[in-house]
Amino acid sequence: MTEKMLVRALKGGKNTRIVTLNGKKITKMPSVLDKLPGLKTLDLQNNQIPKVCSEISTLTQLTVLNLGNNLLKEIPEEMKYLTSLKKLHLFGNKIRKFASGVCDGLQNLILLNLNNNRLTWLPQEISRLKRLKYLSINHNQLARIPKELCFLKNLSELHLNYNQLICIPEEIKFLKKLQKFLLVRNNIEFLPKGVCDLKNLRILDIAGNIIRTFPSGFQNLKLREFYCEGNPLFLKEPVTAVQQDDAWSLQEITSRFIMNELAKKNPLVMQAIARHPLVKNIISQRRKCGLCGKYFLKIWLECVEFVRPSKRWKISGNLQLVPLQILICSYKCFNQRGPNLFGIAQV
Numbered sequence: 369m370t371e372k373m374l375v376r377a378l379k380g381g382k383n384t385r386i387v388t389l390n391g392k393k394i395t396k397m398p399s400v401l402d403k404l405p406g407l408k409t410l411d412l413q414n415n416q417i418p419k420v421c422s423e424i425s426t427l428t429q430l431t432v433l434n435l436g437n438n439l440l441k442e443i444p445e446e447m448k449y450l451t452s453l454k455k456l457h458l459f460g461n462k463i464r465k466f467a468s469g470v471c472d473g474l475q476n477l478i479l480l481n482l483n484n485n486r487l488t489w490l491p492q493e494i495s496r497l498k499r500l501k502y503l504s505i506n507h508n509q510l511a512r513i514p515k516e517l518c519f520l521k522n523l524s525e526l527h528l529n530y531n532q533l534i535c536i537p538e539e540i541k542f543l544k545k546l547q548k549f550l551l552v553r554n555n556i557e558f559l560p561k562g563v564c565d566l567k568n569l570r571i572l573d574i575a576g577n578i579i580r581t582f583p584s585g586f587q588n589l590k591l592r593e594f595y596c597e598g599n600p601l602f603l604k605e606p607v608t609a610v611q612q613d614d615a616w617s618l619q620e621i622t623s624r625f626i627m628n629e630l631a632k633k634n635p636l637v638m639q640a641i642a643r644h645p646l647v648k649n650i651i652s653q654r655r656k657c658g659l660c661g662k663y664f665l666k667i668w669l670e671c672v673e674f675v676r677p678s679k680r681w682k683i684s685g686n687l688q689l690v691p692l693q694i695l696i697c698s699y700k701c702f703n704q705r706g707p708n709l710f711g712i713a714q715v
């Protein structure tokens with residue numbers, strides 16, 4: 369049956385545009401592909417192909433390649449020659465890695481589906497897939513994503529459900545065209561502040577993570593759908609707690625002095641800091657007090673402000689109020705807070 373179909377395709381020679389061999393129990397990729405230089409679509413899904421044949425590199429007109437549900441262990445180097453490829457389906461394989469250089473040739477790729485594989489990491493080179501709009505890597509074992517992924521400036525959908533992500537890089541803010549961002553069932557504790565810069569984001573799903581609060585500014589996103597079930601979100605529940613004042617370390621005290629003098633543009637401190645890159649590096653991790661606006665380094669009080677979600681958001685039933693994280697520099701500021709700011713009690 370498979371052979372008959374291939375013979376028919378071969379008769380077409382360079383006029384054959386589509387070859388579909390879906391679910392034919394094929395264990396080896398047909399090497400006659402080099403006789404079909406005009407091929408646009410090659411569908412080999414639901415077979416048992418463990419390796420891509422080298423002849424695939426001749427298919428420079430190919431725009432759609434479906435190798436979903438096979439036995440591939442990597443995204444092979446040969447694919448870098450598929451310079452016209454727009455859609456690449458590799459879901460349901462055993463892929464653990466990208467061969468080096470593979471991203472270089474796939475300059476026209478728009479859709480990449482890697483769902484249900486065994487990826488634990490992504491190469492930095494993924495940033496070379498400049499035209500990519502849809503990237504789906506659900507059901508893999510990613511613990512992190514490289515910041516280079518955030519340089520895919522045309523990316524409109526990013527699906528990372530069911531991985532082991534613990535954080536999202538701050539650089540996410542560079543994905544200016546991102547509309548749909550799915551992070552269901554990961555181990556994310558905080559969304560970076562950069563998320564608040566995603567002006568085109570319309571659908572965000574973070575269900576099943578360990579998020580308690582959102583970065584301040586999150587409430588201004590123009591979302592249409594927002595799902596957050598299964599997160600230990602802070603609720604507005606009054607509890608009494610004892611306040612304890614901390615003794616600050618010398619590093620904290622001096623850093624605060626330097627950072628706040630720098631903010632005032634004190635020329636002496638500015639000159640001195642230029643000669644001390646180590647200090648510069650330390651204070652680059654500074655944060656700003658949500659009340660007085662002064663800088664602090666490692667000691668802060670975590671507070672929550674509850675805001676009503678936008679009426680336009682279609683949201684999960686568990687979210688009455690959005691808890692926003694506000695960091696405060698001292699008890700002095702904390703005691704001057706307004707009625708909407710709550711300290712977090714350890715219970």
Ligand SMILES: [Zn+2]
Pocket residue numbers: 657658659660661662696697698701
């Ligand atoms: Zn303060």
